[in-house]
Amino acid sequence: MGTVYLGVSPGARRVAVKVVREELAQDPSFRRRFAREVDAVRRVGGFHTAPVVDAGPDDARPWLVTEYIPGPSLHEVLRTHGALPATTVRALALGLAEALEGIHACGLIHRDLKPGNIVVSGAGPRVIDFGIARAAEGTSLTTTNVVVGTRGFLAPEQLTGGPLTPAVDAYAFGMVLCHACGAAPFPGGTVLDQALHALPADLAAVVGDCLRHDPAARPTPTEILQRLAHSGEKPPEDWLPGAVRALVARHQAVLPAPVLAPRP
Template sequence: MAPQLRHQPLREDDPRRIGRYQLTARLGQGGMGTVFLGRSPGERMVAVKVIHTEFATDPTFRQRFAREIAAARLVGGFHTAAVVDADADSEHPWLVTEYIPGPSLHDVLQQHGALPPRTLHILALGIAEALEGIHSCSIIHRDLKPSNIIVSTTGPRVIDFGIARAFDSTALTRTNVVVGTQGFLAPEQLAGSASTPATDLYAYGMVLCHAAGAVPFPDGETLESALELLPSTLVNVITNCLNHDPAHRPTGTEVLGTVSRIMF
């Protein structure tokens, strides 16, 4: 899974500078904003997320972006991207994190297909350790999916806390609006219930099924057939993560302990 970078040139209407950071290319675009490749005054490569113009005047989105910044500052460790700088009050609010060279897991799977068992095991370890660190900061990611996982030379990195929230915070979403990505949503998210760390563990299970070759919930696909694509050593732990009842799912620490004991 060697990194294969997929930068896109800046468009005519893209900014060339945000704060003190010079922008050099596009890295991707999501529902909340566009991510650019940038360069700091000290010539360090950074990722610069700029909120979409149509949302910048919406107090709800500004509040959500401010929470993203706060969440990202709290979460550190080997498996996330460190925050470098941010400004939630700018005309065009922005967040700068360290730049992690490498494709997203989504792009890897699109280009190369299902991962071999050993690579899948390394991925399972890295994401579990990332979730352990995220949850230890009382943060729920709520949108764990292959496009939010960067495959770097140092292992998988979990990014984009755009809809993360503290365990005790008030939901920023409107009534009856489901937050997350179809195919990786836990049953409680689909039902409109409160998210917990167990919500991320369900998404973790779906990410690994996807990395093993299953497309999330295609026509005719069943959970059993998705689990059959996993190495036998991972089936039990992933089955537990995909339990319909969040109270019966393991924690990130428990998953990490279980997967780390698997011998290859």
């Protein structure tokens, strides 16, 4: 949809500045949807998302500023270190469920939850790039019969053109956990029940329900949180293994010192 820059707020806080592509800025329907989505995303709170700082949906090039979260994506973590230990996957599950609970409470559906849209920070996982993607529908970025999302994390109804509900995020949540524990991508001919043996029993039961073909049979984020809370397992205070925490620290260390231009 555009370009993301590392910026600095007047108070010397680092932020992510997302500037919309010029061709999209010329589309009045995109501008209307973008403004609606910005308004909705502003209402999403919680510990596990990147809050909106400011936005300019009516400017010549619409833009959005969110908190900058220093840390690798979950995709980078898994590519570098492989499958995560059970305690980390359980903490990841709780954090993602809380994030989706907040997103859905604002009437939004992420629709592209995947390791690349999850930032791993020392304080917990952060979900990014939610809501705004819907503004691109019907513009030059999308055409009829083109699926919005990432294959491997799309619910069946996203592939068949069925109604989209928050249940698509539950399906993607289940797939993210499968990747995090090393069960996915599934080799050809793998039976789901066999793949889920890589997860702890309580998580395997939740993920199995999240991956049901019938959207109505998938649990909501609130139900996921309740089920995991009742499992009796509590994530440790330090949710990351040492090697991953070192990777997070390296991301924090490479940030340049903020340089503020003098005010006129």
